[in-house]
Amino acid sequence: MGKYWLFKSEPDVFSFADLAASPGKTAPWDGVRNFQARNFLRDEVKPGDQVLFYHSRIQPPCIVGIAEVVREAYPDPTAWDPTSPYSDSRSTPEKPLWYAVDVRCTREFASPVTLPMLKSDPALEGLLVIRKGMRLSIQPVSETHFRHILKMGD
DNA sequence: GCCAACGTTGGC
DNA sequence: GCCAACGTTGGC
Numbered sequence: 001m002g003k004y005w006l007f008k009s010e011p012d013v014f015s016f017a018d019l020a021a022s023p024g025k026t027a028p029w030d031g032v033r034n035f036q037a038r039n040f041l042r043d044e045v046k047p048g049d050q051v052l053f054y055h056s057r058i059q060p061p062c063i064v065g066i067a068e069v070v071r072e073a074y075p076d077p078t079a080w081d082p083t084s085p086y087s088d089s090r091s092t093p094e095k096p097l098w099y100a101v102d103v104r105c106t107r108e109f110a111s112p113v114t115l116p117m118l119k120s121d122p123a124l125e126g127l128l129v130i131r132k133g134m135r136l137s138i139q140p141v142s143e144t145h146f147r148h149i150l151k152m153g154d
Numbered sequence: 155g156c157c158a159a160c161g162t163t164g165g166c
Numbered sequence: 167g168c169c170a171a172c173g174t175t176g177g178c
Contacts, residue, residue: 010176034161034175057176115177133159135175156178163172 004146005045006052006063006129007103008137016053016064019105030076030100031086037138042073042099045138051103052141052149054129055112062112063149071102109153123148 007029009015019027032038051067075096078084091097119130128139141149 008176036161059178061177132177133175135160137175158175158177160175161173163170165170166168 002048002050003044003046004050004052004141004143005040005069006054006139006141007067008054008056008129008139010057011055012057015055016067016105016108019053019067019103020108022105025105026070026102028076028100029103030078031084032076032100032137033086033088033098034135034137037136038097038099040138040140041101044140045069045073045101047072050146052146053105060114060116062114063109063118063153064112065108065153066106066150067103068106069101070104073099073101076100111153113149113152117152118149121148121152 019025032041047069049069051069052063053065053067054063055061075093076086076091076098078086079088079091079096079098080093081087088098115130118124118127124130124145127141127145128134128136
């Protein structure tokens, strides 16, 4: 049974359009440098899982489309790339600390589902992203919430 | 650009 | 192993 997630990205860094323009509409989800998010990526995010693509640090923050996980977790090579902004010398190919997955863009929403929309919808009570101070960049989403947000976007 | 909230680091 | 200081996230 596939799971559902919300992945956050600052569109200035990597946007949904960037994913759509990638070869095969597929790109690595790398640069995750938070342990809780890492644990989700490494242990629970699996191929076939559905992902809400969330744009943060824009006005308004919003979910812009859907992606699908197409490759399970593998050691994040940006960690040992000294030219990468995500470089972290504690992680090595022999003892990886950070992980990435690959995701493929599947569908852009007809209209983005904004954070105010998410917050004002009683059906989305408990959705993590609307919680004050919630900074986690990889968040589990219930199937009910996922289906509801899908309807809002189409 | 500000700053509250949070996660991580490192001195003790 | 506590916790103050620091760095980062992300809504506003």
